[in-house]
Amino acid sequence: MLKFVSAYLALGYLGFATLVIIGLLQSLAAWREIRGLAWLNYEQSPAWRRALGPGIIVVAYGVFFGTWRDLITPGPAGAELMVLFIGSVALALAITLVGAAILHPYHPPTDQAHLPVGVTARPVILEQGQRGLLLFQGDGQTLPPPGPAVCLLTDPSLPASALYPLAGELARRGMVVLRPNWGSDRQRYPDALSLAPLAMNELGRQPFVDADRLALVGVGLGGDLALRAAAGDHQVCAVVALAPLLDEQCACANLGLLCEMTYPQALHWGLGGRRRQLVRQLDALATLGQLAPRPALVLYGSRDPVASQAAVRARLAAAGAHVEVKLVEGEGHLSLPMSPQAAEITATWLLQHLRGASS
Amino acid sequence: MNPDWALFQALNSLAGRWPAFDWIIRFLMNDYAMTTALSALLVALWFRGRTPEERADDQAAVVHTIVALLVASAIVKGMNLMFFRLRPFTAHDGVHLLFYHPSDSSFPSNSVTVAFCFALGVLQRSRGLGIAGIVFGSLLALSRVIGGVHYPLDVLGGALLAAATVLLVRRYRRWLNPLVRGMRRVASWVLLA
Secondary structure (H helix, E strand, C coil), X not given: CCCCCCHHHHHHHHHHHHHHHHHHHHHHHHHCCCHHHCCCCCCCCXXXXXXXXXXXXXXXXXXXHHHCCCCXXXXXXXXXXXXXXXXXXXXXXXXXXHHHHHHCCCCCCCCXXXXXXXXXXXXXXXXXXXXXXXXXXXXXXXXXXXXXXXXXXXXXXXXXXXXXXXXXXXXXXXXXXXXXXXXXXXXXXXXXXXXXXXXHHHHHHCCCEEEEEEEEEEECHHHHHHHHHHHHCCCEEEEEEECCCCCHHHHCCCHHHHHCCCHHHHHXXXXXXXXXXXXXXXXXXXXXXXXXXXXXXXXXXXXXXXCCHHHHHHHHHHCCCCCEEEEECCCCCCCHHHCHHHHHHHHHHHHHHHHHHHC | CCHHHHHHHHHHCCCCCCHHHHHHHHHHXXXXXXXXXXXXXHHHHHHCCCCXXXXXXXXXXXXXXXXXXXHHHHHXXXXXXXXXXXXXXXXXXXXXXXXXXXXXXXXXXXXHHHHHHHHHHHHCCCHHHHHHHHHHHHHHHHXXXXXXXXXXXXXXXXXXXXXXXXXXXXXXXXXXXXXXXXXXXXXXXXXCC
């Protein structure tokens, strides 16, 4: 039976320990760059980065030990202190996560300002009423000559605008890009499998698309879908997956996600458990063998907290896949599709391999 | 002369001379300051991993440390039932006591055992956090002797008991794999693993 001796002292200790843990979590957020715990943008304010966490801890110690006169009287014993400490960790985490979500949310780009000059974006409606966006070079009045085309499969948790840098770069380099919306109605297996064929059919109908030079590009969960779809569709000449998950374990929302997003966003990322199910059912790793001899590229950010590059290479090697793996320095899981470097690598690689396909 | 008693006298003679020094010793030896700092190191270890693999190892070390802490506390309780050593301020006159009168056995020091379990458990995965833990634990041990509640042998015994327990748990850590997996699974339900 727990005996806290003095409710006053027990509550005081709870407050003190909560402040200490909040300070510690802010120090960790600054030191390990954990966005989901950070109350401030520490990259932009180096002074706060060093000062906020330690400052909170010093204030907690100062207030508790400077004002409490009962510190050397018998208080809560070991078991009671442990209970109070666990309570303070839970309280501090809740305050920190809510504070970070309110004070320092993650905002991906929300407009089309990232589309390069000279690229036209046109909404399209695919078969079965599926919506999408078609991007191509030109003003939309005069049609370009038939050229290579890319079906760009997005990650359902990413806003549509997050792919403008990548889609814009592909279109600027002369490719026609169709990005179908991946709505919640197709976020279950096997419904998800119909998305890529719908988009490929639509691309094949466009007069300015060379049907012999089609590629699939996928981002995140879309990367898994792209690899799986390419394996079964021999129209696809090449496939690029940016930060695919490949393994069910990577699809479990975990602490690593908080490096790039706030807690509510990390909850949303899991798609209510559908992401994990889809990764398992798509089983992109198992289908990689069917891609050969078509070229495949997997791109990862060096700071991807969801899947480490060592684990990815090990999984690909274990699957016996002949897939080219490239690393983009300094990018994370969410930032990779918005990275100009990733867009440049993807566009160059695709042009190189689609050129070969046409000859 | 008993070296334990001689060292105790030398250290305890520092108490009661300077009010500021006494305040610092009370700050270090109380039940809250160092134990909270040491517990916070365990929280830091849980969250600090950059990769999934690093986090898995760090979080396993946190679970191992908690188990070591429980085992060591049980051993201390068992030893107290079999052997009771009077506190220095009870056994001798003229001891400068800067704390309340604890009534349990002086040997081994329970608080120092707990402190070194934290420190050595964390040290297995992080040199920086582990060294910080050893500094906190050593300050706690020293202040407890200066403050008159423990003999040097009590705190040394506590530290050695902690080291032995941490090593024991480390040796048989495979047995704890289901517990580690269970705790990480529970944490993953709230995205914190």
